[in-house]
Amino acid sequence: MVATASLSCENAATMKVLVTGGCGYIGSATARYLRENGVDVHVIDNLSEGHRAAWDGPLEVLDLLDRDALHAWLKGQSFDGVIHFAARCYVGESVTQPVRYWRANTVPVIHLCEALEGVPFVLSSTCATYGEPETERLREDHPQFPVNPYGATKLSAERLLKDRSAVDQGKCALLRYFNAAGASTCGHYGEAHDPETHLIPLAVWAALGSGQRLSVFGSDWPTPDGTCIRDYIHVDDLAQAHFQALQRLSSGGASDAWNLGTGNGFSVREILDAVEAATGKPVPHDEGPRREGDPARLIADSTKARSELGWQPLYENAAEVVETAVRWHQQHPSGYAS
Ligand SMILES: NC(=O)c1ccc[n+]([C@@H]2O[C@H](COP(=O)([O-])OP(=O)(O)OC[C@H]3O[C@@H](n4cnc5c(N)ncnc54)[C@H](O)[C@@H]3O)[C@@H](O)[C@H]2O)c1
Structure with missing residues (x-):
């Protein structure tokens, strides 16, 4: 049922x-x-x-x-x-x-x-x-x-x-x-891992100057812009x-x-563009070698969850997801400590 x-x-x-x-x-x-x-x-x-x-x-x-x-x-x-x-x-x-x-x-x-x-x-x-x-x-x-x-x-x-x-x-x-990505629309709750390993928070911190330069793992993948594609x-x-x-x-x-997953893939470069658009600042980054074990693309087919669970994701575009993350990090530069 x-x-x-x-x-x-x-x-x-x-x-x-x-x-x-x-x-x-x-x-x-x-x-x-x-x-x-x-x-x-x-x-x-x-x-x-x-x-x-x-x-x-x-x-x-x-x-x-x-x-x-x-x-x-x-x-x-x-x-x-x-x-x-x-x-x-x-x-x-x-x-x-x-x-x-x-x-x-x-x-x-x-x-x-x-x-x-x-x-x-x-x-x-x-x-x-x-x-x-x-x-x-x-x-x-x-x-x-x-x-x-x-x-x-x-x-x-x-x-x-x-x-x-x-x-x-x-x-x-x-x-x-x-x-998994993004933060609550109210801006009160978001991602606060230590250490943080996920692309979006690391890119936002780099752009806001509260984190290190971002390392991009490989720009020679068989994808349109050479960076890995993920489903956020x-x-x-x-x-x-x-x-x-x-x-x-x-x-x-x-x-x-x-x-x-949304079924939509976004490259690392597209995420950096979205972070730059949302923060109005460049994301300082270095392009390094590929990381072992990383597939070029990971995208969901979520047809089953949509049809059987009645699941309807509200965020289909990574740029909107990034905007919520940027709001959280701007308002909480030290995560929950702030
Ligand atoms: N974040 C992602 O992108 C992602 C992707 C796929 C799957 N997952 C899975 O989703 C789940 C949640 O991920 P998250 O990013 O929210 O992680 P998180 O580290 O933010 O949350 C995990 C929580 O579990 C608590 N915890 C860990 N071990 C415990 C224990 N032994 N007893 C009691 N509490 C314990 C931690 O204190 C923490 O609050 C995990 O199972 C993870 O494997 C996450």
Whole structure:
């Protein structure tokens, strides 16, 4: 059954949902989105990467790796769904610290599943589970051969949730994001990672003079302007999809995977142009060699999410996404610290 926005709102009023990593970038945007739509949201976060100021609702500061503490907190509580964002998310770090990544990105899923049998589970997954693209746009049935430990840990979490679903221990929605980007339109919430590795914040900081010169990894890719092409999806559009996926599971829909990207690719150079237009300043940058493991293009085919979830991204153009990020960084030069 396809969840529509209106159906979602009716059902949401009675829903109690656990959001892990709800003080992080995408988790906090989703927690706020759910709350605005009538959901009773409870966040768990250990604040290792997240920010207390990103979420002003119920928060349990707890490490999901601490099985006893997690199970003790969950005991006697009942949730209509769990949305699991908490993870380590740096591809490069996952290559140098694989054991840490396997632990951080798989053990919490096990701990949650042990305590939440039967509860619908929405997982933050990633296009990194696909590995090297074989097609111009990636569909959900594209082969999954991740080329780094980060992608492999997320694929394992997907597999665990599929196995759990197969024996009726709880349905799952596996949401594979492409490049999350942008900030809330109100300008109060945005991306604040440390270290920051994502192109848009790094380019904005470079333009505003609050960060280093940007390194562009390769200008000889087989793309029209020689730089890598990615699919930038606004964080609020991701939030919308989580709400719809949860509604779909709650209203009888089967476990499945959905890509979350706009389907529009933008090159690094086009993003720098957008940052320059939005800030009115040049982006100081150097063109360096290619980075190992980077595909030339990563673009979603998100037909399935649009048709089955009723998902309608509001931001289809990266320039609009960049504008929201610029506003956030201009108003919060030190992130949540400001
Ligand atoms: N940002 C992207 O472009 C992107 C793309 C694809 C997938 N994802 C996935 O989306 C999710 C959220 O990404 P993000 O950019 O918001 O990351 P983030 O680092 O901003 O948020 C993660 C949150 O989880 C918390 N956390 C981490 N480990 C924890 C633990 N053991 N116990 C409790 N809390 C813990 C952190 O403190 C943080 O608040 C991640 O699972 C990531 O893999 C992100």
